[in-house]
Amino acid sequence: MKASYLETIALIERLHRQCMDVVKNELDRQGVRDLNAVQAMILFNLGEAELTVGELTQRGYYLGSNVSYNVKKMVEHGYLKQERSPHDKRATHLRCSDKGLEVCRQLDALFEAHAGDLGSNGLDDKNISAANDALHRLEGFWAAARLSVRPSYTSAA
Known part of the structure; x- marks a missing residue:
């Protein structure tokens, strides 16, 4: 299971890149x-909506980047109002903007x-839906793991 789990983590990273x-x-x-590309995806996810920077961040549209920097640049270049x-x-x-x-x-x-x-x-849609379901469960697992305090698994030497 560990090998599959690590492969999944690596695959998610590669797919994102x-x-x-x-x-x-x-x-x-x-x-x-x-x-x-990150800025373009922020625009795509924003679409016709109107949001605050905080809402963008909460919804995960920042994709691991500095939202304020990207917003500033997109405003400067006329992509965002x-x-x-x-x-x-x-x-x-x-x-x-238009x-x-x-x-x-x-x-x-x-x-x-x-x-x-x-x-x-x-x-097909069935394959993609199954992959999405597994990724949503992994997302939930990581969200729960982030909030919990687990003991260290390393042994004292």
Whole structure:
């Protein structure tokens, strides 16, 4: 079980990197040079919604990056609009600009094409759903493990 578990951890890391490479390649094909893959995925996940930076972070749209830095860069390059909350001056609301929504549309088309091509690789909705189910259970396991204090398994020398 340990070998399979470690293989899963390594595979998750590789898949994430490969996905970011695919997104970056699409940005390059579209001539988008002022946006990185993580920023593009933040835009994609934000879509038509309006969220605060805190909400972006809570929802996991930051993908392990520095949200404030990425938001600042996307605002500077015109992909995001940032406005102070009328009710809480400490909070700022984010939404995609037209330029940001265009990136969302490009990525949506890419992912739609990928979804259509999965069958040629022996993957159907049932396979993907089973993989997602296993990953959601692993996510829950890690969330619980993060919150619990476990004794050290190393022996004293």
